[in-house]
Amino acid sequence: MKKTHIIALLVIAVAVAIIITTAGDASSYVTFDQASQMASSGNTKSIHVVGSLKKDEAGQITGMESSADKLSFSFVLVDDNSKEQKVYYNEPMPPDFTKSEKVVVIGHYDRDIFIAEKILLKCPSKYQDNKLKNV
Amino acid sequence: MHLLIGNLGHFFVIASFVTALFTFFIYVKAVRSQDLVEQKQWLENGRVGFYLHTFSVLGIIFALFSIIYNHYFEYHYAYSHSSLHLPGQYMVSCFWEGQEGSFLLWMFWQAILGLILIRTQKTWEGPVMSVFALVQAFLTSMILGVVIPGLELKIGSSPFVLLRDAMSDSIFISNPEFIPADGKGLNPLLQNYWMVIHPPTLFLGFAVTLVPFSFCIAGLWYKKYFEWIKPALPWGLFAGVVLGVGILMGGYWAYETLSFGGYWNWDPVENAVYVPWLILIAAIHVMMLYKTTKSGLRISMVLAISVFILILYSTFLTRSGILGEASVHSFTDLGLSGQLLIYLFVFTVGAIALMAVRWKEIPSTEKEIATWSKEFWIFLGIATLCLMGFQVLVPTSFPVWNKFVGMFGVSSNIATPANQVEFYSRLQLWFAVVVAFLSGMAQFFWWKRIDGTNWKKEILLPVLLSLLVSLIIINIFSIYTVTFGILMWAGVFIIGSNLRVLILSFRKNPSISGGGITHVGVGLMLIGILFSSGYSKIVSLNNTGLLISKQMSTDFNRENLLLFINQPQNMGDYELEFLGERYEASDKNIYIKKHELEFTDDPYKMVAKTDIAVNNKNYFKTADTVLINPENTFYEIALRKDGSEETILYPRVQMNPSMGTLSSPDIMRGVSKDLYTHVSAPMDKNVEPEWSKLEEIRVKIGQQFFVNDYVAVLTDVRPVKSVAGFEIGDENVAAQATITIKGEHSDYIAKPIFLIRDALSNASVAYLPEEVADLGAKITLVNIHPNEQEFTLGINTRQKDWVIIKAMEKPFINILWLGTGLLAIGFGVAMVRRFKEM
Numbered sequence: 001m002k003k004t005h006i007i008a009l010l011v012i013a014v015a016v017a018i019i020i021t022t023a024g025d026a027s028s029y030v031t032f033d034q035a036s037q038m039a040s041s042g043n044t045k046s047i048h049v050v051g052s053l054k055k056d057e058a059g060q061i062t063g064m065e066s067s068a069d070k071l072s073f074s075f076v077l078v079d080d081n082s083k084e085q086k087v088y089y090n091e092p093m094p095p096d097f098t099k100s101e102k103v104v105v106i107g108h109y110d111r112d113i114f115i116a117e118k119i120l121l122k123c124p125s126k127y128q129d130n131k132l133k134n135v
Numbered sequence: 136m137h138l139l140i141g142n143l144g145h146f147f148v149i150a151s152f153v154t155a156l157f158t159f160f161i162y163v164k165a166v167r168s169q170d171l172v173e174q175k176q177w178l179e180n181g182r183v184g185f186y187l188h189t190f191s192v193l194g195i196i197f198a199l200f201s202i203i204y205n206h207y208f209e210y211h212y213a214y215s216h217s218s219l220h221l222p223g224q225y226m227v228s229c230f231w232e233g234q235e236g237s238f239l240l241w242m243f244w245q246a247i248l249g250l251i252l253i254r255t256q257k258t259w260e261g262p263v264m265s266v267f268a269l270v271q272a273f274l275t276s277m278i279l280g281v282v283i284p285g286l287e288l289k290i291g292s293s294p295f296v297l298l299r300d301a302m303s304d305s306i307f308i309s310n311p312e313f314i315p316a317d318g319k320g321l322n323p324l325l326q327n328y329w330m331v332i333h334p335p336t337l338f339l340g341f342a343v344t345l346v347p348f349s350f351c352i353a354g355l356w357y358k359k360y361f362e363w364i365k366p367a368l369p370w371g372l373f374a375g376v377v378l379g380v381g382i383l384m385g386g387y388w389a390y391e392t393l394s395f396g397g398y399w400n401w402d403p404v405e406n407a408v409y410v411p412w413l414i415l416i417a418a419i420h421v422m423m424l425y426k427t428t429k430s431g432l433r434i435s436m437v438l439a440i441s442v443f444i445l446i447l448y449s450t451f452l453t454r455s456g457i458l459g460e461a462s463v464h465s466f467t468d469l470g471l472s473g474q475l476l477i478y479l480f481v482f483t484v485g486a487i488a489l490m491a492v493r494w495k496e497i498p499s500t501e502k503e504i505a506t507w508s509k510e511f512w513i514f515l516g517i518a519t520l521c522l523m524g525f526q527v528l529v530p531t532s533f534p535v536w537n538k539f540v541g542m543f544g545v546s547s548n549i550a551t552p553a554n555q556v557e558f559y560s561r562l563q564l565w566f567a568v569v570v571a572f573l574s575g576m577a578q579f580f581w582w583k584r585i586d587g588t589n590w591k592k593e594i595l596l597p598v599l600l601s602l603l604v605s606l607i608i609i610n611i612f613s614i615y616t617v618t619f620g621i622l623m624w625a626g627v628f629i630i631g632s633n634l635r636v637l638i639l640s641f642r643k644n645p646s647i648s649g650g651g652i653t654h655v656g657v658g659l660m661l662i663g664i665l666f667s668s669g670y671s672k673i674v675s676l677n678n679t680g681l682l683i684s685k686q687m688s689t690d691f692n693r694e695n696l697l698l699f700i701n702q703p704q705n706m707g708d709y710e711l712e713f714l715g716e717r718y719e720a721s722d723k724n725i726y727i728k729k730h731e732l733e734f735t736d737d738p739y740k741m742v743a744k745t746d747i748a749v750n751n752k753n754y755f756k757t758a759d760t761v762l763i764n765p766e767n768t769f770y771e772i773a774l775r776k777d778g779s780e781e782t783i784l785y786p787r788v789q790m791n792p793s794m795g796t797l798s799s800p801d802i803m804r805g806v807s808k809d810l811y812t813h814v815s816a817p818m819d820k821n822v823e824p825e826w827s828k829l830e831e832i833r834v835k836i837g838q839q840f841f842v843n844d845y846v847a848v849l850t851d852v853r854p855v856k857s858v859a860g861f862e863i864g865d866e867n868v869a870a871q872a873t874i875t876i877k878g879e880h881s882d883y884i885a886k887p888i889f890l891i892r893d894a895l896s897n898a899s900v901a902y903l904p905e906e907v908a909d910l911g912a913k914i915t916l917v918n919i920h921p922n923e924q925e926f927t928l929g930i931n932t933r934q935k936d937w938v939i940i941k942a943m944e945k946p947f948i949n950i951l952w953l954g955t956g957l958l959a960i961g962f963g964v965a966m967v968r969r970f971k972e973m
Contacts, residue, residue, distance in 0.1 A: 003504050003511070011518045018526045018562075025558055026530065029548040046553030069697050070816060070939060092695055092816030092939045095788070095796030106553045117553060 027106070032077075032085045032114070039109035046117060050104050051077040054084055061098055074113075077103060089116045096121060136312060137207050141295040144198030145280070148293060151191035151242075152275040158184030159268035166261040166356065178260055182253055185264060188271060189246040195278075196230075196239055199294050203229050209314045211301035212236070212294045218320035220739050220764070222721075228325050231334045234454055234471075235278045235294035240335060242274045244342035252346070256366060262353035263346075270345055273478045277471055292471060323766065323789040323797050329388035333381060337408065340378030341446050344415060346370035347422075348443035351436050352486065355493050361432055364422050367439065369969035371419045374442075376962035378412050383955050390948075392799050397668065398951075401559040403458045403551075406531040407449030413524040415442045417517040424513050430500045431510070434517065440486045445524075447482055451475045457534050507587070509580035516573040523566035527559060560668070564622060567661055571625035574654055575632035581650075582636055597635070601628035612666075622665050630658035646968045653961025656954045663951025674707045674810070675942040695815050698772070700909055700936040701879040709781070713938050714771040714880065715909050717785065721762040725749045726769050726785055730883065730908060738765040745884075766791050770814055770938050774803065786940065788817045808946040816939040826931040831917060833925045843912040843932040847876040852919070852926060858888055858903065868894045872916045872926060876907060883907045887928075889916040904929070911935040 029048045030038070038047065053061045054076035063076030063086070074088040075097075087105055097103075097119075104120040161184050165177030199212065203226055208214045216229040216236075231237045249267045253260060280293020298315070299307040306313050324330075347367040354363030385405070386398035399405065418438035421431045452458055455472035504510050530551045537547045552558035576594065579585060585593050605624040614620055637651030675696040698704050698713035705711075717726035718741070726749070732741040740760050747755040755761055769785040784801040791797075800813035834840055839848050851873040856863060863869055868891045876883045888903035904915035915929035 003506070004514075007514060007518060011522060014522050015525055018522065019529060021562075022526070022529050023549075025552045026533065027550040027553045029550050048550045048553070070937075071695050071697060095798060095817070 031079045031081045032083045033081065035114070036109055044108055046106055046108050048104055048106050049077070049079055049085075049114070050102060051079040051085075052102055053098070053100070054078050064093075064098075066093060077105060077114075085114050086112070087114045087116050089119060094119060094121060136209050136314065137202075137205075140198050140201055140207070141210060141297065144195055144202070144295040145293060147191045147194035147198060148275065148278055148280070148295070151188055151195060152272060152279055154184055154188035154191055155268050155272035155275055158188055159265055159272055162261050162265040162268060166265060174261070181261075181264060181268075185246075185249055185253065185268065188268070189250060192239070192242050192246045192271075192275075195294075196243060199236065199239065200226075200230060202295075206318070208316070208318050209298055211296045211298045214298050214315060214318045216318070216321060218318040220317075221321055222326075224328070224331055225321055225326050228330050228334075229321050231338075232321060232325055233294065235292055237334060237338065238274055238277045239294070240338045241341055242271060244335075244339045245271060245274070245345060248342055248346060259350060259353050259363075259366060262356045263349040266349040266352050267345065270482075273474075273481070277474060277478075289470065290474065320791060323791045324392060326789075327388060327392050329384055329391065333384040333388055336377060336384055337381035340374055340381045341450075343370060343374035343377055344411065344442050344446050347374065347418065347439045348486075351439040352489065355436070355489050358493070358496065360493075360497050361425070361429075364425055364432075364435060366973055368419070368422045368426065369966050369973060371415065371422060371439070372962055372966040372969060375412070375415050375419055376959055376966065378408070378415065379962070380955070380959050382408055382412060387952070391802070397556075397671075399668075401527075401555045403531045403534075404453050406527045406559075407452045410524040410528050410531070411442050411445035411449060413520050413527075414438055414445055417520040417524075418442055420513055420520075421517050424510060428508075428510055430502075430504070431514070433494075433497055433499055434514075436490065436497070438517075438521075440490070444479070444483050444486065445528075447479045451479050452531070452535070457538060507580070507585055507590075509577055512573055512577040512580050516570060516577055519566055519569045519573060523563065523570065526562050526566065530555075530558070564618060568622055568625040571629040571658065571661060574657070575629045578632050578636045578650070578654065582639060597632050598628065601631045604631065612670075614665075614670075616669070619665055619669050622661060626658045626661040626665065628658075629661070630655050633658065646964065646971075649961045649963070649965025649968060651961070652964060653958050656957030656959075656961055659950050659954030659957060661954075663947055663949070663954055666947035667945045667951060671943055671945045673941065673943050674709070675812075675940060676707075695939050695941050697937055697939050700911075702935075703775075706942060708776055710775040711940075712773045712775070713936075714773055714783075715936070717769040717771050718761075718763040718765075719767060719769055720754065721764055723754055725754055726771060727755075727761065727763075729768075732761060732763070735760075739763065768817070770817070770940075772812070772938075772940065774810075784812050786812050786814045788814050804949075806949065808944050809948050810942060811945055812940055812942040814938055815941045818937055824933040826913065826933050829915070829917075829929045829931055831927055831929050833920070833923075833927050835925055840928075842874075842876050842907075842914065842930055843910055843935075845876050845878060845910055845912075847874055849873075849926065849928070850875050852916075855888070858890065863890070866895060867892050870916065870919060872914075872928070874914055874928070876910060876912070878910060883910060885912075885914045887914050887916040889919060902929075904931075908936060 027045065027047050029050060032049060032051075035047050035049060038045070054063050056062045061075075063084075064073065065075075066073040071092055072088070072090045073093045074086055076084050077087050078084050087107075089105075100121040102121075105114065105116040106118040106120070107114060107116040109115070158181055161177055161181040165174050165181055168174045168177055201207075202210050202213050203217050206213060206217065206219055212233060212235065213229075216232045217226065221229065229236075231240045245267065249264060249271075252263055252267070256263060275291075277291045278293055279291030280289075280296065281291065282289050299311055299313070347370055350363040350367035350370070354360055382405075383398075385408075389400065390398040418435065418441075421435045421438060425431045425435050451472075455475050457472070504514070533549050533551055537549060540547045575597075579593055579597075583593060602624055605620070605627040608614070608627065609620050609623055614623055633651045633654035637648055637655065640648045640651055673694045675694060696704060696706060696711070698711060700713050700715055703710050703712045716729045718729055718732060719726055721739075727743075727747055731744050731747055733744050735742055739762060741763055743755040743757055743759045743761055745757055746753060747759075747761075766789050768788050768790070770788070772784045772786070774781045774784055782803050784803065786801040787799045789797045789799065796817070798814045798817070800811050803810040803812075832840055834849050836849055836851065839846055841847065849872060852870055853873075855869050855871045858869055870889045871886050872889070874885045874887075876885065885905040885907050887905045890901040890903060892899045892901060902915050902917065904913050906913045911933045913931040913933075915931075916926065917929040918927040920926065
């Protein structure tokens with residue numbers, strides 16, 4: 001066997017190893033029900049849940065609480081299956097949090113509360129808007 | 136309504152598309168024609184076609200820029216990306232904030248490159264320009280904005296769409312001629328000088344990768360299998376430096392502007408340009424290798440093609456909306472996914488097919504590669520670079536995979552690992568170590584014959600020497616982590632080995648020292664990254680020991696500090712004190728206390744309430760107009776160490792009503808470390824705070840009293856003729872009290888007003904209280920008792936102003952920027968050399 005072939009084989013082997021480890025480390029988009037099942041079966045891996053903030057009939061966001069020193073806060077997120085879940089975030093409330101249309105929380109369950117390690121906000125109004133302002 | 140300029144722009148868009156297609160067909164004819172005279176004519180026609188195309192592209196740019204510059208808000212592009220108050224230099228950023236404008240920028244660079252190639256590459260003109268024209272045709276199709284009748288198929292998204300056609304707002308039904316008075320403004324993040332130069336640099340990089348690709352295709356087409364490398368190599372180097380600098384500019388912008396706390400976040404959008412750059416670096420190396428050793432031809436071709444295909448793939452990723460839930464800052468979907476996919480497929484399939492047809496004919500060396508040869512080490516390096524790119528590409532493509540298998544009815548919901556920074560860095564670090572060692576090795580083999588007899592002196596010695604040096608550094612800076620220790624060794628090795636080569640080559644001929652300089656730069660970058668990311672630490676730790684929530688079982692690291700105004704707070708070795716909110720005088724570059732300014736009708740103009748001096752220099756007199764940007768609030772925070780003031784930080788929060796709130800850090804730069812501070816949560820001034828119940832006191836002039844625990848004195852009460860700039864007229868009576876309050880650092884003046892309307896007939900009383908925001912107090916003049924010469928004042932108090940900040944220490948980040956500079960210089964030297972060889 002030529003050395004080039006050995007190098008080629010080695011490259012393929014590493015590439016396969018990369019795919020396998022990546023698949024092993026990969027997180028997934030799930031609903032709160034799936035996330036809580038995963039947590040109760042002992043799977044502590046962080047997962048992504050997509051949802052929107054809970055709003056009352058008047059369109060006001062409800063269920064949001066900041067800690068006394070405002071350094072952390074919790075809120076209620078409604079996932080795509082309309083399941084409501086209290087989410088706790090150990091950081092100050094991100095600016096524009098209340099304006100966001102969609103929230104992606106990345107984290108895990110701790111008993112009944114979902115602990116978010118990271119929050120991604122999707123504010124469609126940020127870039128595209130179908131309504132004029134102040135008209 | 137300025138319809139002419141839009142129609143002109145649209146005409147140029149169509150013209151540029153038609154001329155690009157025309158040029159493509161003519162140049163293809165030229166390549167296929169056997170007759171030399173005929174070929175010359177075709178080439179001449181092709182050239183004219185490309186000139187016309189370039190003219191049209193410039194026409195589009197002119198039209199779009201005049202729409203932005205003249206604030207024609209009847210156009211959607213101007214309305215959604217610009218506003219009246221946008222400073223001139225950021226008009227340019229508006230231009231490419233939108234997808235259409237950034238496509239234009241890309242087209243512009245490619246047109247310019249095409250013109251240069253027409254002038255300089257006579258032998259390659261036909262096939263190279265065919266590829267160029269086809270790429271331009273695809274790009275122009277993205278902004279075509281034409282609907283094919285009958286099919287209802289929309290091709291491209293035009294930047295010249297009128298607002299009334301783009302939006303469904305009801306106002307346009309009642310009044311089609313309606314033009315909004317102001318635009319929505321530029322995303323505040325992009326109002327930064329780096330955003331003026333970063334996109335053009337990056338898109339120039341994108342554009343230049345087309346050059347080696349076109350030469351490679353031309354080589355395959357003409358069956359000139361190795362001749363293409365010579366003209367392609369300098370352009371490859373040019374692409375390498377421009378793309379690399381462009382990427383790092385983006386990183387530097389993120390470091391300065393975003394509050395992510397770093398220059399690199401492994402966001403899919405960042406990855407999408409990082410991967411092609413790595414492959415480009417691999418391609419450059421193998422092309423250089425081919426020039427000296429005549430091996431690696433096929434790999435050169437595969438890599439040169441891959442780079443361009445990856446650029447197209449990253450364009451697809453960032454612009455099709457497919458990254459929607461995975462990235463924080465990709466473009467929105469303009470409905471171009473189909474077109475982008477076709478663009479990607481045409482070039483991928485075309486290039487692969489052409490390679491497959493010619494594969495057997497491409498000369499390849501059958502000789503065995505010796506372990507003691509430069510080929511061996513460079514091939515290993517190239518393989519590592521490719522794998523390094525592959526490792527990033529796989530998770531970045533997850534959203535594509537989900538969509539792809541979804542089309543076959545399989546549901547897939549894989550997402551990038553939750554902690555993406557850690558996930559990527561962990562493996563990328565090892566790849567970087569291997570690349571560093573291999574490039575150090577390859578340099579030895581490149582410049583010297585090394586075999587079994589001299590390898591101890593030539594290789595083992597430097598390896599051990601660098602180990603010794605790195606052990607010393609490791610001990611000085613206490614880098615007691617195995618991975619970081621090894622990374623340090625790799626960094627020292629690549630710097631050491633290349634410095635040696637650099638000295639040798641510089642003595643021989645400075646023009647060949649490019650490689651050495653670049654590699655030293657890479658080594659410095661590795662060390663800079665090691666320190667700044669591995670040893671960056673959060674210093675704003677909350678040591679108050681207060682519990683947040685009893686529900687929480689785990690105790691968390693609390694990494695933010697709540698600062699109340701004028702209350703010093705300890706942070707590590709430092710003492711911090713929040714001194715209040717400031718506006719920046721737009722043309723003076725000074726920060727002014729908010730309470731020293733008064734609002735006017737124009738939010739961008741304020742009036743000075745007192746004389747304003749900064750550092751004993753007078754800037755404004757009372758009643759002077761001060762130009763400010765009301766969106767920007769700066770938080771003045773004094774930083775003291777051992778009792779003496781180190782610096783004053785002004786982290787910024789930008790509040791744009793339609794774009795949202797953004798926080799930018801202020802960085803205290805030092806040689807050995809940067810202190811990086813940003814506002815993680817500002818106080819929302821739009822929400823009415825909770826005031827305490829009104830507390831009334833009766834005082835005489837000159838009498839002292841307390842306001843929210845501050846000593847205050849009523850200095851004066853006098854009648855006034857105007858209130859808030861308006862004459863009140865003879866039928867009304869107003870009295871204004873002046874109260875001086877002693878704050879921690881300066882005196883504050885409050886001037887509440889007591890107003891009697893229609894004093895002569897049915898009198899009614901109105902109160903105009905004044906708030907002293909810094910002290911959290913509001914004072915009302917409640918009543919006047921002329922007989923006792925006393926006045927009743929009402930005092931409300933609230934929680935004092937606060938701000939929450941996060942601060943990080945980034946050690947030796949300057950080594951990273953220094954390394955980047957060297958990398959760029961090295962590339963430049965190598966490029967000049969290769970252009971001269973051409």
